[in-house]
Amino acid sequence: MTFESDRRYTRRDTVLLLLCLTLSLAALFSPAPWGNGVAATLRGTVLSPLVWLQARAEEGRTSRVRFRAVTTERDSAAYLAQFLPSLRAENERLRQLLRLSHRLSASYVAAEVLHQPQATDSRTLLLSVGSRQGVAPFNPVVAPEGLIGVILSVSGTSSIAMSWAHPEFRVSAFTVGGNAFGVVAPSIEGRNNEGALEFRGVPYRDSVPLGTLVLSSGLGGVFPKGIPVGTVIGTVREEAGWERVYRLRPAANPGSAAHVLVLLGSRGGDLAPAFPSDSLLEALRLDSIARERRADSVAQAAKAATQALRAATQAMKAARAARRDSLARTSPILGGTSTGQPAEQPEDSSR
């Protein structure tokens, strides 16, 4: 019986195999349009759920890929956009430097400032030019806006510049009108965490109005005449009635300078024509002065308002005290008389 059953199963298996093989071979060797038609029919009917499932999966995969691509593009755009303002600023500075180099009569060499990540970076600057390019100690270093500093030491391919922020920096200077001479040195007390300069040794009788441009005088033989050093933005102190010290807003900022010019050769010429009242620079200077004035006026207004508020508070306190005194006098409970006469008002309360 078992043998019969096994044989029956084997026969059935063989029949099924032959049937499937026949159908497969028939499909394989049938004309292509027939096969395509059968496939299309199956895809549209029995296998449509599977097709739908696969379509959703493909959609999900492509959506994920698209999302990743869009995210990448957005990140790249954001990354590039971060550099756009700095690139524009650098471009503008390079244009200004180019204009300055055309106007300079003295020989010069262009240099890159290799900023270091130290807090004292702006005091001394590492420049990418050295003795091979003709740079020597005490060569002035200028930016399109004005004086940056002076070369301190030189090696073959690099040099160290002492900027005006260095405590030992000094430059002989005069006002653009020529009515006051003095020495410019870095300010000891910074303002708003910004470096500032002091115009020292100005005779007491020579008053310098705000906004006056201060240039290097050429005395001393280190710096040529006419390089903008800074703009007068206030008075620091008056010493013993014979000297005034003015605060200057520096013309150039060594901390943000990326490219500078190192002046070579003779220092006798007047460089003032090389730093003309460039409209942009002048506008920037005037704008900075205007901002300073606005800030001063706002500060003064705030100070006045504070004083008025303090006076009003004091007056209110005095009035309250006077009322308390008068009540004490008129009330018998509080130990006063019941005459009903008004108590004497203090002078403050009557105001």
Add this chain to the structure above:
Amino acid sequence: MSPRRVTRAQVALVLLLLVVLQFYIRPRLWNARVSPDFLLIGLMLFAMRSGAGAGALAGFIVGLIEDTLTPARFGAAALAHTVVGYLAAWGRALFFADNMLVNAGFVAVGLWVRDLIVLVASETDHRQLLTELTFYSPIQALTTAAFALVLLLTFQAVFSVRLDA
């Protein structure tokens, strides 16, 4: 409901899971050419648990699905899967097929044979045939066998496979 019917229902559920994996998860994998063939795993596991005729019939159905959904030559996959399904059921009687590693090996060999028949029946040129059979098919066979092993370990009670490998 008898325990045998429960087991059959569980096997059917696992096969359904494999179908879903084939059509919903596989397209999302990084490279469909070397990712596991879940339908073939289902076919092999089913064929090794059933008779040769049922294996051949299941192979024919799976092959027909493949032929319908893939742009290969119509009938090639049906022929290949029929042969592989029959051989899997027939081979179970010859080899020690209760061992899980042997099962996984069956799956790997089955996939390679399937690819060979499909490529030959589709009249693939020799260079591509060589590339497919020596590079892509072995990789896919390995990934498919690995997943089959995981599946057998996970559903060992359903497939009644011993763990004395």
